[in-house]
Structures are given as C-alpha cells and as structure tokens.
Amino acid sequence: MLVTHAVPSSAGLASAAPPWPLELVALYDDRYAPMVRLAYLLTGDQAAAEELVQDSFVALHRRWQRITTPSAYLRTTVVNACRTWGRRKVVELRHQPRPRDAVADAPDEMWDVLLTLPPRQRAAIVLRFYEDLPDDDIARVLGCRPATVRTALFRGLAKLRKEIER
Amino acid sequence: MNDNPIDDTNDDVRSMLRTRAGDVRPSGSWDDVAGRIDAGRRRARTSTRFLAAAAVVLAVAVPVALSQQGDERGVATDDGGPAVTSPATGAQPLNGPVWPTSSLEELRRLAGEVAEGTRPDLADPRAAAAGFLGDTLGKTKGDYSVGDFARNPDEPSGVVTYTSLAKTKDGRIPPHAAHTRAPWTPPSRGAPFGEVLVAQLEGTALWFVTGASDSRLAVHSAAYDGVHLSGEAVSTVDGTLTVTVHAAGADGSGLLSDESVSVVRGKPIDLTRRVAGKPALVLKLVFSDRAGTTQVSALRLESAAEAPQSPRQRADSTCSGSTVTDGMIENVSDGGAPVELPAEVSARRAKIIELARACDFDGLAALAPPSGFQFSYGADKDPAAYWRRAEADGEPVLRMLALTLHLRPVAVARTATQDVEGNVYGPGGRTYVWPVVAGTTEPAAADWDALLRLYGDDEVAQWKRENNFLGYRVGIDDRGTWQFFVAGD
Numbered sequence: 001m002l003v004t005h006a007v008p009s010s011a012g013l014a015s016a017a018p019p020w021p022l023e024l025v026a027l028y029d030d031r032y033a034p035m036v037r038l039a040y041l042l043t044g045d046q047a048a049a050e051e052l053v054q055d056s057f058v059a060l061h062r063r064w065q066r067i068t069t070p071s072a073y074l075r076t077t078v079v080n081a082c083r084t085w086g087r088r089k090v091v092e093l094r095h096q097p098r099p100r101d102a103v104a105d106a107p108d109e110m111w112d113v114l115l116t117l118p119p120r121q122r123a124a125i126v127l128r129f130y131e132d133l134p135d136d137d138i139a140r141v142l143g144c145r146p147a148t149v150r151t152a153l154f155r156g157l158a159k160l161r162k163e164i165e166r
Numbered sequence: 167m168n169d170n171p172i173d174d175t176n177d178d179v180r181s182m183l184r185t186r187a188g189d190v191r192p193s194g195s196w197d198d199v200a201g202r203i204d205a206g207r208r209r210a211r212t213s214t215r216f217l218a219a220a221a222v223v224l225a226v227a228v229p230v231a232l233s234q235q236g237d238e239r240g241v242a243t244d245d246g247g248p249a250v251t252s253p254a255t256g257a258q259p260l261n262g263p264v265w266p267t268s269s270l271e272e273l274r275r276l277a278g279e280v281a282e283g284t285r286p287d288l289a290d291p292r293a294a295a296a297g298f299l300g301d302t303l304g305k306t307k308g309d310y311s312v313g314d315f316a317r318n319p320d321e322p323s324g325v326v327t328y329t330s331l332a333k334t335k336d337g338r339i340p341p342h343a344a345h346t347r348a349p350w351t352p353p354s355r356g357a358p359f360g361e362v363l364v365a366q367l368e369g370t371a372l373w374f375v376t377g378a379s380d381s382r383l384a385v386h387s388a389a390y391d392g393v394h395l396s397g398e399a400v401s402t403v404d405g406t407l408t409v410t411v412h413a414a415g416a417d418g419s420g421l422l423s424d425e426s427v428s429v430v431r432g433k434p435i436d437l438t439r440r441v442a443g444k445p446a447l448v449l450k451l452v453f454s455d456r457a458g459t460t461q462v463s464a465l466r467l468e469s470a471a472e473a474p475q476s477p478r479q480r481a482d483s484t485c486s487g488s489t490v491t492d493g494m495i496e497n498v499s500d501g502g503a504p505v506e507l508p509a510e511v512s513a514r515r516a517k518i519i520e521l522a523r524a525c526d527f528d529g530l531a532a533l534a535p536p537s538g539f540q541f542s543y544g545a546d547k548d549p550a551a552y553w554r555r556a557e558a559d560g561e562p563v564l565r566m567l568a569l570t571l572h573l574r575p576v577a578v579a580r581t582a583t584q585d586v587e588g589n590v591y592g593p594g595g596r597t598y599v600w601p602v603v604a605g606t607t608e609p610a611a612a613d614w615d616a617l618l619r620l621y622g623d624d625e626v627a628q629w630k631r632e633n634n635f636l637g638y639r640v641g642i643d644d645r646g647t648w649q650f651f652v653a654g655d
Binding site: 020025028029032033036037038040041046049050053054055057058061084110111114118120125126129130143144157160 | 176178179180182183184186187188190192193194196198199200202203542561628632634636
C-alpha cells in the first residue's frame with residue numbers, strides 16, 4: 001500500500017501541500033543524482049540533463065499507481081527522454097574542429113566523439129560501460145532486441161576507435 | 167592487434183564515462199519536481215493576470231463553438247472569470263465581428279451613429295483597436311501603445327499592432343519600432359505585444375474588431391468532462407512553438423507533455439487535441455525560441471463525451487493520429503505528380519491513414535499480417551499494445567504513420583526465395599516503401615530534403631551525413647499486404 005505525506009514546498013505550496021508518495025520522494029533522494037549523471041552522459045548537457053530527469057520524475061508521479069518497478073521505469077524514462085532530446089538537438093560539438101595531435105585515449109576526444117554517435121549507439125555504450133547493464137537489460141531499456149544492442153555497441157565502439165585514431 | 171573494437175576500447179570508455187559523470191554536481195531538490203507537478207495541477211486553476219486576460223481575449227476574439235448537447239456549457243475561467251456561451255446557432259462565422267458587438271444588426275445601428283459623427287471611436291481602425299483593448303483587456307492608455315494599421319490591399323480590413331508598455335518579466339520595455347508589420351521583425355523575446363484584426367462594415371465607415379492575438383495564447387475552460395479542441399492558428403514567424411495541452415483532474419492527473427512544433431511563417435498550426443475525461447483544459451502556445459504571434463483563424467472547444475465510451479475507447483481518443491489535419495498533410499506532400507500505386511497498395515495505404523487518424527490501434531493491428539509484420543526491433547508481440555505504449559510515452563507514432571504515408575514512396579524489388587531443390591517460394595514482386603530514403607541505398611539529395619517536411623533540420627542532416635535514415639518507414643507489398651512500420655536502425 002502506498003503511503004503519502006505532505007512535503008513542505010519552498011515554492012509557497014505548503015498551505016495546500018499536495019500529498020506525495022513517500023516512496024517517490026525516497027526514490028528521488030536515492031536516484032536523482034545518478035540519473036542526472038546518466039542523462040548528462042547521454043546528452044552532454046548538464047542543464048538539459050537536470051530538466052529531463054525532473055520531467056521524468058513528473059512522468060513517474062503521473063503513472064505512480066501503475067508502476068511496479070519504479071527504479072527501472074525511471075531509468076527507461078530518462079534514457080528515452082535523452083534519446084528524444086538527442087534526436088532533436090543540434091550537437092554542436094560535432095561541428096567543432098578536432099584538436100591537432102589528438103591523443104587516442106584522451107578523455108576529451110573520446111567524449112566529443114561519443115556525443116556525435118546516433119542516440120541508440122550512445123545509449124547502448126553508456127548503459128553498458130557506465131551502468132554496467134547486460135545486453136538483455138539494455139535491450140529492455142532501449143526497446144530493441146539484444147542482438148540490436150550488440151550491433152549498436154559494436155558500431156558505436158568501432159566509430160569511437162576510428163574517429164580517435166583518425 | 168585485436169580487431170574487436172569492444173575489446174580495445176571498453177576500458178577507456180568506462181574510465182572516460184565515470185570521470186565525466188563524476189564531474190557532474192547535480193543541483194535541484196524534490197521541491198523542483200513537486201513544483202512542476204503542482205504547477206501542472208494548478209495551471210488550469212491559477213488565475214494569473216495573463217491567463218485571465220488571455221481567456222478574456224480569446225473568449226471574445228476567437229470564434230468559439232460549444233456543442234449544444236442538452237445542457238449548455240460555458241467557457242470560463244474556473245476562478246469565476248467571465249463565461250461566454252456560444253450563440254444558439256452554433257459556430258460563429260470565421261472573422262465575424264467580436265467587438266464592439268457580435269451582432270450584425272447592432273453593428274448596422276452603430277454604423278448609423280458613426281455616420282452621424284457620434285461614435286468617432288468606431289470610425290478609425292486604430293481607435294477601434296484601442297477601444298477593444300480597453301474594453302476586453304481592461305487596459306488603460308498607460309498600459310499599451312497602439313501602433314500602425316496595415317490595411318489589406320484587396321479588402322477593407324487589416325491589422326493594428328499594439329505594444330504593451332507594461333514591463334516584461336526581465337524589466338525591459340520592448341521597442342515600439344520592433345513591431346512593424348512589413349517587413350516582419352520579430353520582437354524581443356518575451357515582449358508583450360499583439361495584433362488586433364479589424365474590418366470595415368461594408369458600405370459604411372464603421373470599423374469593428376474580428377480577432378486578436380498575443381505572443382502567447384491560452385484557452386481556459388472549466389467543467390468539461392472530455393474536451394475536443396480543434397482549430398488552426400497561423401504563425402507569423404518561423405521557429406519552434408511549444409504547445410502545452412494541460413488537462414487537470416482533481417487528482418492532478420492529465421498533465422500532457424509539452425509538444426515542440428516547428429512552425430513556418432504563414433503556415434497553419436494545427437491545434438487539434440483531444441483530452442478525454444478531464445474537467446479542465448488549457449491550451450497554451452509559447453514560442454520557445456523567439457516571441458511571435460499567432461492568429462487564430464478558427465478554434466472550437468466542445469464536449470467530447472457525447473456518448474458513453476468504453477475505457478479503451480476513451481483512452482484511444484487521445485492519440486497523435488487525431489492531430490493530423492489536412493493542412494499538415496498538405497505541408498508534408500510534395501505537390502509533385504502523384505505516384506502511381508497498384509490498387510491494392512493504394513487501398514491499404516488509405517485504410518492505414520484512416521485508422522491512424524482515428525486512433526484505431528486495434529484496427530491498425532488487424533491490418534497487419536499475423537506473422538512477418540515488423541513494428542518493433544524489440545521482442546514485442548502485439549503491435550497495438552506497442553503503439554499504445556509509445557503514444558503514452560509521448561511518441562507520436564500514429565501521426566508519423568499517417569504523415570509518412572504522404573511522403574513519396576519507392577518501389578523495391580522483392581526477391582523470391584529458392585530452395586536447394588529449385589522450388590521457388592514467394593512471388594517476387596515489389597514492395598512500396600515510404601519514404602524513399604528507407605528503400606534505396608543511394609538516395610538523392612531531394613529524397614533527403616523531402617524528410618524536412620516531417621523531421622527537424624538537424625536530424626535530417628545527421629541522417630544524410632551518415633547515410634543512415636533512422637526515422638519511420640512503412641512498407642506495403644504489391645498485394646496490399648502491410649509489411650512493416652518501424653523506426654530506428
């Protein structure tokens with residue numbers, strides 16, 4: 001059974017404080033920062049990451065009564081929000097000139113290339129190497145087959161290496 | 167050297183990702199989220215000055231038709247604002263008079279007073295606009311500055327621009343010179359300005375107001391159990407418009423995602439939205455990247471729940487497919503010579519479009535063959551469930567389906583298969599694929615350009631650069647069998 005309580009709001013809402021599910025607030029405390037970091041890796045934009053994660057919590061609240069695994073649902077929502085954002089956003093880094101004598105394994109160059117990958121490939125790489133998810137879980141998050149995840153990983157990493165070695 | 171890039175690169179990638187993530191210091195608190203949720207709940211109820219004013223503007227300026235379904239319902243702010251009901255005859259004619267009166271008979275009477283010189287405020291379009299602003303917005307002369315009158319060349323009508331002199335949020339007063347009509351100069355971001363549409367009563371000297379617009383537009387209604395909003399607005403700028411359809415229930419449910427819509431100056435913006443089972447609705451248009459105006463050409467707000475519907479039907483009445491308008495289709499279609507399709511293909515295409523626009527998920531799924539139909543790269547079994555879920559997550563699947571089928575297709579040869587004994591399976595033939603870039607390995611520049619009518623510039627540019635189309639594609643074979651509707655790589 002879900003328990004609700006009133007959360008005092010700094011936005012002056014306390015007088016008509018709506019009840020929030022305790023578990024939702026606890027989930028926020030536990031997962032907000034990790035989700036922002038995940039969203040940042042997927043978008044390359046911290047402000048956008050925070051916006052998207054907050055939007056995801058709003059979406060989570062909307063469907064709270066119907067969700068059985070909130071943490072997984074939250075991650076999927078965040079990843080999908082970031083992919084949608086990525087499809088629409090101009091990735092300005094893509095057009096920035098590459099520094100001369102780029103070191104193959106220098107973090108900045110690799111990061112720049114990562115941001116130029118198609119959203120699915122980027123998401124697959126981040127979920128594998130940052131979230132340490134297996135193919136099946138990544139497939140569930142991305143809504144694709146595990147084979148597609150492996151393909152995305154292979155292509156994405158190949159592009160990373162190719163671009164870095166260029 | 168290992169040829170597998172995964173083996174070569176993964177440690178570096180892992181290290182880089184963790185370093186990058188470790189540098190992020192998230193800000194924010196639960197209050198931010200709570201505020202968003204609460205803002206959603208209260209948006210329909212909160213009586214900000216703008217919303218109240220905008221509601222007044224629209225209630226007066228926009229032809230609003232309420233379906234007469236036994237009980238006459240009103241459009242009102244639910245904080246006790248003005249209520250306006252439609253005339254008993256239903257929808258008012260487009261660009262009909264809204265000020266000083268909507269009655270033609272009364273206008274003719276006033277025209278007599280104008281002729282007698284007793285109503286100089288109606289003898290001049292700028293004066294009429296000022297009167298409208300004062301009467302409907304409660305503006306005083308210190309609140310606004312009436313700008314130029316731009317008369318339409320072929321008829322006695324035109325536009326009067328006005329600039330609010332009230333300070334904007336950031337404290338700047340927008341320059342009046344920015345609001346000239348031709349050539350168009352977008353005003354500064356957030357500038358509160360608008361236009362009043364005026365016309366002259368035929369054969370008289372009387373000017374009356376037919377509509378108005380502002381940099382933001384809101385329709386605020388209350389007491390609706392199910393709302394169907396339809397209409398079009400015409401953008402006067404190029405840019406991105408955020409459409410917020412907010413339907414707040416008593417439980418705070420019903421906040422729909424903001425929708426970013428690319429708009430082109432002079433092109434209609436579709437405003438059709440359906441929201442079922444919610445007691446209030448707000449439609450708000452905000453230009454997110456620059457301020458601009460919208461000229462509402464028609465807007466109808468009516469009860470959607472005329473007849474009891476099953477829960478499934480009610481859920482399906484909210485879908486992106488229902489937002490597809492003839493104007494959107496016209497924009498997507500290239501206007502070239504129609505592509506000759508076999509009758510079976512043409513019929514199946516038309517049926518898919520019809521069902522997509524009707525949000526008939528189950529009907530669409532019934533058109534798909536029991537096996538071999540590709541709708542997802544995942545393990546999903548039920549296309550209707552998959553599409554419903556995607557729509558619920560904010561992906562406008564059915565709208566993309568309907569619009570994709572208005573792009574040009576390409577016919578792709580379908581190879582027959584032959585087993586080791588020489589038996590040939592499958593008739594070969596052709597599959598028609600929408601759009602062209604999804605069916606050919608070497609699309610022409612024009613094929614990529616065609617996508618710009620449906621996708622964003624940056625998205626198309628990336629696909630073109632990588633020769634890797636990731637958008638929606640539809641396939642129907644020459645027997646009329648729907649083969650696939652899927653997006654991604």
